Amino acid sequence: MTELQAxxxxxxLEVPRIDARPQRYRDxxxxxxxxxxxxxxxxxxxxxxxxxxxxRCAAYGLxxxxxxxLVGYTGLISxxxxxxxxxxxxxxxxxxxxxxxxxxxxxxxxxxxxxxxxVVIGAICVRLKEIYFAFVTLAFQMLIHSTILSWxxxxxxxxxxxxxxxxxxxLGIDLSNHLHLxxxxxxxxxxxxxxxxxxxxxxxxxxxxxxxxxxxxxSFIGIDVWRAKLTIFVLAAxxxxxxxxxxxxxxxxxxxxxxxxxxxGEGIFINMLGGVTTFLGPMVGTMLxxxxxxxxxxxxxxxxxxxxxxxLFFAIGLRKGLMDFAVEWFAQRRGEGRG
Amino acid sequence: MLKIxxxxxxxxxxxxxxxxxxDFADGSLTAVIGPNGAGKSTFFNLxxxxxxxxxxxxxxxxxxxxxxxxxxxxRHGIGRAFQVASIFxxxxxxxxxxxxxxxxxxxxxxxxxxxxxAETRDRAEHAMELLGLxxxxxxxxxxxxxxxxxxxxxxxxxxxxxxxxxxxEPTAGMGTEERWRMIDKVRELWEKQKITVVFIEHDMDIxxxxxxxxxxxCYGRILATGTPEAIRRNEAVIEAYLGSDDHAGAVx
Amino acid sequence: MILxxxxxxxxxxxxxxxxxxxTTSGLIIGMLLFLVAVGLTLxxxxxxxxxxxxxxxxxxxxxFAMTAYQLTGSFALAMxxxxxxxxxxxLIFERVFMSRVYGRxxxxxxxxxxxFVLIFDDVVRMVWGPEFKSMGMPAAFQVPPLFIAGGVVxxxxxxxxxxxxxxxxxxGLGLARSRIxxxxxxxxxxxxxxxxxxxxxxLIYGGVFALGGMLAGLAGALAAxxxxxxxxxxxxxxxxxxxxxxxxxxxxxxxxxxGALLIGLIRSFGSLGFPLFTEGLMYLFMVIVLVSRPxxxxxxxxx
Numbered sequence: 001m002t003e004l005q006a007x008x009x010x011x012x013l014e015v016p017r018i019d020a021r022p023q024r025y026r027d028x029x030x031x032x033x034x035x036x037x038x039x040x041x042x043x044x045x046x047x048x049x050x051x052x053x054x055x056r057c058a059a060y061g062l063x064x065x066x067x068x069x070l071v072g073y074t075g076l077i078s079x080x081x082x083x084x085x086x087x088x089x090x091x092x093x094x095x096x097x098x099x100x101x102x103x104x105x106x107x108x109x110x111x112x113x114x115x116x117x118x119v120v121i122g123a124i125c126v127r128l129k130e131i132y133f134a135f136v137t138l139a140f141q142m143l144i145h146s147t148i149l150s151w152x153x154x155x156x157x158x159x160x161x162x163x164x165x166x167x168x169x170x171l172g173i174d175l176s177n178h179l180h181l182x183x184x185x186x187x188x189x190x191x192x193x194x195x196x197x198x199x200x201x202x203x204x205x206x207x208x209x210x211x212x213x214x215x216x217x218x219s220f221i222g223i224d225v226w227r228a229k230l231t232i233f234v235l236a237a238x239x240x241x242x243x244x245x246x247x248x249x250x251x252x253x254x255x256x257x258x259x260x261x262x263x264x265g266e267g268i269f270i271n272m273l274g275g276v277t278t279f280l281g282p283m284v285g286t287m288l289x290x291x292x293x294x295x296x297x298x299x300x301x302x303x304x305x306x307x308x309x310x311x312l313f314f315a316i317g318l319r320k321g322l323m324d325f326a327v328e329w330f331a332q333r334r335g336e337g338r339g
Numbered sequence: 340m341l342k343i344x345x346x347x348x349x350x351x352x353x354x355x356x357x358x359x360x361x362d363f364a365d366g367s368l369t370a371v372i373g374p375n376g377a378g379k380s381t382f383f384n385l386x387x388x389x390x391x392x393x394x395x396x397x398x399x400x401x402x403x404x405x406x407x408x409x410x411x412x413x414r415h416g417i418g419r420a421f422q423v424a425s426i427f428x429x430x431x432x433x434x435x436x437x438x439x440x441x442x443x444x445x446x447x448x449x450x451x452x453x454x455x456x457a458e459t460r461d462r463a464e465h466a467m468e469l470l471g472l473x474x475x476x477x478x479x480x481x482x483x484x485x486x487x488x489x490x491x492x493x494x495x496x497x498x499x500x501x502x503x504x505x506x507x508e509p510t511a512g513m514g515t516e517e518r519w520r521m522i523d524k525v526r527e528l529w530e531k532q533k534i535t536v537v538f539i540e541h542d543m544d545i546x547x548x549x550x551x552x553x554x555x556x557c558y559g560r561i562l563a564t565g566t567p568e569a570i571r572r573n574e575a576v577i578e579a580y581l582g583s584d585d586h587a588g589a590v591x
Numbered sequence: 592m593i594l595x596x597x598x599x600x601x602x603x604x605x606x607x608x609x610x611x612x613x614t615t616s617g618l619i620i621g622m623l624l625f626l627v628a629v630g631l632t633l634x635x636x637x638x639x640x641x642x643x644x645x646x647x648x649x650x651x652x653x654x655f656a657m658t659a660y661q662l663t664g665s666f667a668l669a670m671x672x673x674x675x676x677x678x679x680x681x682l683i684f685e686r687v688f689m690s691r692v693y694g695r696x697x698x699x700x701x702x703x704x705x706x707f708v709l710i711f712d713d714v715v716r717m718v719w720g721p722e723f724k725s726m727g728m729p730a731a732f733q734v735p736p737l738f739i740a741g742g743v744v745x746x747x748x749x750x751x752x753x754x755x756x757x758x759x760x761x762x763g764l765g766l767a768r769s770r771i772x773x774x775x776x777x778x779x780x781x782x783x784x785x786x787x788x789x790x791x792x793x794l795i796y797g798g799v800f801a802l803g804g805m806l807a808g809l810a811g812a813l814a815a816x817x818x819x820x821x822x823x824x825x826x827x828x829x830x831x832x833x834x835x836x837x838x839x840x841x842x843x844x845x846x847x848x849x850g851a852l853l854i855g856l857i858r859s860f861g862s863l864g865f866p867l868f869t870e871g872l873m874y875l876f877m878v879i880v881l882v883s884r885p886x887x888x889x890x891x892x893x894x
Contacts, residue, residue: 071698077697135837147870301716309710
């Protein structure tokens with residue numbers, strides 16, 4: 001242990017320290033720039049297809065990034081995170097169809113409902129060991145899905161919420177206007193990502209990392225592991241529900257597939273595709289996944305086989321996501337440049 | 340003052356801790372020794388809440404810790420390091436320290452500010468200096484040497500400013516020379532911090548040389564307590580634990 | 592719409608005819624679930640992997656049986672091909688793919704299984720088509736139903752329950768008494784020791800996967816005459832078998848049997864009293880078990 005002596009009284013201040021403040025300003029700037037760029041997009045390209053793609057990216061991206069708060073940051077592998085996506089879509093759609101309240105009210109009410117459901121399910125699940133956690137969350141997803149299917153009088157069963165979701169204008173925003181919907185979706189995406197980034201880089205975010213690395217040790221420095229896990233489970237559910245609401249607005253309805261387990265599987269796959277070690281990995285994964293899915297669906301009716309093979313390639317072959325790969329590659333090149 | 344009263348724990352009929360009563364005075368340095376399976380680690384696990392005692396009290400300044408959870412006990416001021424360095428592999432040394440101080444200041448759940456918090460700096464810095472880890476602050480824990488990982492584990496306990504520090508075999512898995520350096524470090528920390536330190540150690544030379552107080556455990560019971568001199572002369576200890584020839588040398 | 596119909600439940604509970612009918616239907620649900628769940632629990636016990644694609648073996652068992660029956664007209668051959676076909680499939684799946692992710696994190700294992708859920712469903716869609724299929728009741732069983740205490744019991748149900756029970760007994764005895772059974776139990780306990788004894792762990796692992804696949808395939812084959820066949824039919828069975836193993840305790844065969852029967856009875860009687868909440872009852876039961884006994888009714892404490 002020669003290092004042990006070297007440390008004593010030596011030059012500890014030489015090494016750069018972590019600083020919090022510039023990071024936050026940088027993130028605000030990036031968020032503003034990203035929003036400006038997205039908002040300008042419709043004026044540069046008139047393509048409705050592109051805007052639709054961005055809206056879907058917003059819905060899926062919020063969902064996938066929130067899942068990464070669980071999988072990547074906390075080490076909680078949820079295979080039922082999609083239930084909150086479905087819950088958001090159905091909750092919002094039903095609220096708009098049945099009560100006719102203003103959109104922001106329905107938005108907040110849906111989040112409140114998701115909060116309650118997530119607290120109950122989370123309280124049961126977060127104590128469980130990893131494989132149990134994965135499957136019990138999946139089981140709850142199936143419960144919600146089958147409830148949606150069987151409660152026909154309310155949800156329309158396997159037909160989904162039909163007849164469109166009313167979108168009365170509020171504060172000068174008319175979500176039945178495609179451009180307004182696009183801008184609103186982008187705003188929700190950017191705000192959502194910024195909030196999640198804030199959570200990930202806050203002291204709480206580091207608490208999550210400690211739990212992921214070594215939950216036992218975390219509890220021996222005074223962290224209430226159960227409470228921290230439940231907190232992030234509920235927060236992630238809220239962002240997933242927001243994604244679901246964007247989806248409901250986009251298709252003007254809600255369908256049982258939004259609550260089916262495959263949504264959760266896709267979320268996990270997206271995280272794998274983009275990589276879980278960077279904050280934006282899941283966003284990159286979302287774009288790749290949607291492009292891949294659209295292309296494959298157009299080419300063959302057996303897209304399950306193609307997606308399955310791609311997943312196998314990443315899981316068994318590459319063993320990491322694309323962003324993980326990119327980060328490592330850059331780190332290596334920088335290392336070589338220095339040496 | 341840490342007072343243990345009638346502490347017991349059994350696993351399926353085997354008494355791992357059998358009616359143990361002990362006092363650890365404030366600012367004392369005590370070594371816990373005993374053959375394999377003597378119940379040393381169980382004893383630590385009971386005090387820190389990793390295991391729930393079947394019976395007995397663990398009084399820290401009069402407050403009973405028995406039945407409390409590990410986070411609660413840590414907050415009352417009993418910190419611990421582990422036999423196998425228990426660290427956060429993906430965090431850097433500095434992040435580990437800053438996050439630990441954060442948790443200790445009950446700010447582990449803060450979301451509206453960025454990590455690290457300015458008010459956690461000084462304590463983190465102090466702990467890194469104390470253990471000589473300051474110049475490795477940007478290394479991720481996984482890349483540290485075995486010895487440094489053990490130091491980081493101790494730093495993690497120390498940075499919480501505990502009243503009582505429990506070290507489960509701080510020298511485990513080290514070579515002879517490294518052991519001595521580690522144990523000097525432990526003694527130095529004890530002298531500087533003026534806290535109660537209890538450590539488990541196998542090496543008799545180390546124990547007799549460094550610990551003012553020794554507790555000998557055997558089959559979950561206290562065989563003897565006292566100064567190195569008294570333990571050396573204790574008949575029961577010599578017979579039950581140090582009886583074999585190869586250990587006799589260490590005692591003599 | 593009626594959410595709760597306690598009258599229907601109560602009137603069934605006092606009628607012997609209804610009791611017999613509902614119990615039999617609960618038993619066949621339970622026995623089928625047991626065959627799937629016991630494979631799941633066995634694979635988990637030995638390989639420490641939850642085979643997320645286990646439902647696909649049930650599905651393949653049913654399709655294999657249907658095709659064999661259509662080709663040969665023999666019910667026995669249909670059952671046999673369902674079981675043997677999926678055993679081979681299980682062996683290949685384990686040796687070629689799953690063996691690459693042992694010891695890796697759970698995420699990778701789940702992803703590989705997820706990939707195969709997608710692939711297997713599409714393979715079935717390709718080979719047999721996306722529409723609902725039915726194997727039809729074999730001629731030998733197209734006989735008038737039995738009446739027990741006034742309750743209607745189709746003879747095939749009795750066969751199904753009998754075959755599944757026989758499988759359970761053979762499996763239980765085999766694991767307890769035979770040499771292979773002992774090796775498997777040793778492998779579940781301590782994989783290192785088995786390889787130290789000079790036994791090929793790869794062979795054991797592949798064998799256990801094949802056995803698990805075979806049991807699920809047999810369940811699918813047995814279910815084929817009384818259920819409609821569709822791609823994706825395995826998934827809900829997987830979820831229910833998982834619930835069974837959670838209730839019974841991961842790794843416990845007796846637990847799987849008790850859990851499966853409980854779920855079967857909850858489903859059949861629950862459908863009377865809580866027509867819209869039958870599935871919910873099942874989940875509610877799982878939650879109660881999880882909260883009160885996290886390791887399941889017969890599960891051992893995991894160190």
